[in-house]
Amino acid sequence: MQVTINIDNPEPAFAQLTAQIKQGVLGGSLNPGDALPSIRQLAQDLSLNPKTVAKAYRMLERDQVIESKGYRGTFIHQNAMAGSTHDLAAWVHERLTKTIAVLRDAGATDSEIRIAFGNAMNQQISKGT
Amino acid sequence: MQVTINIDNPEPAFAQLTAQIKQGVLGGSLNPGDALPSIRQLAQDLSLNPKTVAKAYRMLERDQVIESKGYRGTFIHQNAMAGSTHDLAAWVHERLTKTIAVLRDAGATDSEIRIAFGNAMNQQISKGT
DNA sequence: TGTTGTACCCTTACCTCAAATGGTACATTA
DNA sequence: TAATGTACCATTTGAGGTAAGGGTACAACA
Structure with missing residues (x-):
């Protein structure tokens, strides 16, 4: 190889x-x-x-x-x-795409979504890199 | 006021x-x-x-x-x-928090989630700021 | 002793984005 | 004419992220 x-x-x-x-x-x-x-x-x-x-x-x-x-x-x-x-990355992408569509439909701006995403990522506990 | x-x-x-x-x-x-x-x-x-x-x-x-x-x-x-x-930002945050928890449970790393999120945000069409 | 994977420390370069500013211009209407 | 909200053009500042590197150290084992 x-x-x-x-x-x-x-x-x-x-x-x-x-x-x-x-x-x-x-x-x-x-x-x-x-x-x-x-x-x-x-x-x-x-x-x-x-x-x-x-x-x-x-x-x-x-x-x-x-x-x-x-x-x-x-x-x-x-x-x-x-x-x-199986492609985990593709699944993650699909999952996020659906959630984002819902949020945008509700009237949230991209800035709001991005900021909320950043907060959510930092307020939860993770293990991996 | x-x-x-x-x-x-x-x-x-x-x-x-x-x-x-x-x-x-x-x-x-x-x-x-x-x-x-x-x-x-x-x-x-x-x-x-x-x-x-x-x-x-x-x-x-x-x-x-x-x-x-x-x-x-x-x-x-x-x-x-x-x-x-009603607080839209709070709802957006909650919604994203749940999705992130699912992705992390599946083994996705924070880097993968963040990158996929960025891609998903840029590949969909938006209107607002 | 040397090699294995692994886990920390810290640093650099690059990139994207939010926030805010500056300026110009438009149709509408009192 | 002056003021309204609105829509563009542009820039700057700062924060925070990934990717990658350098270095050191550990337990386990041949």
């Missing part, structure tokens, strides 16, 4: 990583149980900060595409195929 | 205006049919840009607290009491 980062691509580096690994799973070049390069190794190969690669891995693990096994390394998840299929 | 702008108040000027006028209605010092100072006049009195006052008036008219009658001026709306009671 070959991974590449295109600087000219407006897509952030970590997103390019996750997209390519998911493609590798869907395309059959990455199979459940396969070992992935370590965070530090991949970061060095791509001239990226380990934190950037770690972020990509973290997202992929949440989506059940890969599985981190601590000191043993990181591997393709058993349900990687399913995990690579 | 006396209106004041407090520079030290983090609340934006137009919001201070709308809040005070709504308070005037709820407190009985402003009654349906009462004339309000013109946008330019109030702006000059408060050392504000007419656009800032106009923004406050626009919000108040949407909430049915005041009514603009073109060249005749602006007046307290007949349903001003009801309009000053």
Whole structure:
């Protein structure tokens, strides 16, 4: 499996990583149980900060595409195929689109919606990055 | 009715205006049919840009607290009491809070939610400010 | 000892947006 | 003519966010 980062691509580096690994799973070049390069190794190969690669891995693990096994390394998840299929981001977008439509229908201005959104995001407790 | 702008108040000027006028209605010092100072006049009195006052008036008219009658001026709306009671911003906040909770429950990170929100806001068509 | 993932600290660059301001212009009407 | 609300053009300031980087440190294990 070959991974590449295109600087000219407006897509952030970590997103390019996750997209390519998911493609590798869907395309059959990455199979459940396969070992992935370590965070530090991949970061060095791509001239990226380990934190950037770690972020990509973290997202992929949440989506059940890969599985981190601590000191043993990181591997393709058993349900990687399913995990690579459903698109959480698209679902989030759809969900927000519907809510926004309701708010606008009620007469709320975009400024009001944006400010209320910012407040709501900061007043609730979160865990992830 | 006396209106004041407090520079030290983090609340934006137009919001201070709308809040005070709504308070005037709820407190009985402003009654349906009462004339309000013109946008330019109030702006000059408060050392504000007419656009800032106009923004406050626009919000108040949407909430049915005041009514603009073109060249005749602006007046307290007949349903001003009801309009000053219900809080659209609070409802918007509650609605967004619920949606955000659902998205977070699904595992979405705050970054993902914020980015999706920004996209959703920009991909839909709006009218108001 | 060296490597694994992970969790903190802090900093930078870039971007978007809200808020407010300045100016000009319009139709309407007393 | 003067005043009304309104609609454009534009700019500036400040806040807050993402993405990414640099560095240090930890427990677990071969």
